[in-house]
Amino acid sequence: SQKIEQNSEALNIQEGKTATLTCNYTNYSPAYLQWYRQDPGRGPVFLLLIRENEKEKRKERLKVTFDTTLKQSLFHITASQPADSATYLCALQAGSARQLTFGSGTQLTVLP
Amino acid sequence: NAGVMQNPRHLVRRRGQEARLRCSPMKGHSHVYWYRQLPEEGLKFMVYLQKENIIDESGMPKERFSAEFPKEGPSILRIQQVVRGDSAAYFCASSSRDRDYEQYFGPGTRLTVT
Numbered sequence: 296s297q298k299i300e301q302n303s304e305a306l307n308i309q310e311g312k313t314a315t316l317t318c319n320y321t322n323y324s325p326a327y328l329q330w331y332r333q334d335p336g337r338g339p340v341f342l343l344l345i346r347e348n349e350k351e352k353r354k355e356r357l358k359v360t361f362d363t364t365l366k367q368s369l370f371h372i373t374a375s376q377p378a379d380s381a382t383y384l385c386a387l388q389a390g391s392a393r394q395l396t397f398g399s400g401t402q403l404t405v406l407p
Numbered sequence: 408n409a410g411v412m413q414n415p416r417h418l419v420r421r422r423g424q425e426a427r428l429r430c431s432p433m434k435g436h437s438h439v440y441w442y443r444q445l446p447e448e449g450l451k452f453m454v455y456l457q458k459e460n461i462i463d464e465s466g467m468p469k470e471r472f473s474a475e476f477p478k479e480g481p482s483i484l485r486i487q488q489v490v491r492g493d494s495a496a497y498f499c500a501s502s503s504r505d506r507d508y509e510q511y512f513g514p515g516t517r518l519t520v521t
Contacts, residue, residue, distance in 0.1 A: 338498050338500075338513050338515050339450070339512045341509060341512075344508065386450075388508055393438065393507055394440065395440075397442075397449045397450040397451075400449065
């Protein structure tokens with residue numbers, strides 16, 4: 296069955312450092328991989344999307360890589376700030392279907 | 408530019424009652440998706456609709472749950488005869504026709520069944 300794993304439930308890092316979150320998947324061939332941010336009591340907020348034929352995508356302090364051979368995506372936040380503290384969700388989307396399949400998320404805490 | 412709107416934000420129902428959750432997509436978006444987030448679990452897809460059509464309902468429970476997206480008005484997720492296990496956060500997302508892989512989520516409706 297399809298499975299998406301995010302590296303750890305919780306990750307604490309010091310302000311100013313780079314946070315790296317991992318998303319691994321099995322039994323899936325996604326056309327798109329997306330990263331969302333979710334704050335407590337709120338809906339997910341779309342951050343970045345990367346296509347299966349793309350290796351890397353950047354947006355301001357965010358960077359996503361996508362390795363379809365390893366079946367893995369890495370999500371980096373450089374120069375992290377306490378305001379980056381949230382749960383980050385990885386989501387996969389097949390080419391033909393529009394539904395998103397989400398990982399369970401990684402809760403990131405950036406310590407001042 | 409209003410985002411996806413959901414109401415009510417919080418809904419309390421007794422077992423056996425009906426729950427109606429509403430979702431107004433972003434302006435210009437014609438695709439609507441419903442997801443459910445159970446306590447301590449991840450987001451799970453329920454249904455994907457376009458105006459007046461259900462495109463994919465593979466994630467919907469077979470009984471008691473239904474969804475619609477009429478030509479006019481918001482999308483409605485309806486849960487009949489609610490049970491305690493229906494208590495969850497229900498999120499609606501929308502996308503445009505030409506960028507339908509980018510979904511934008513609403514704030515969610517938190518349903519509590521007592």
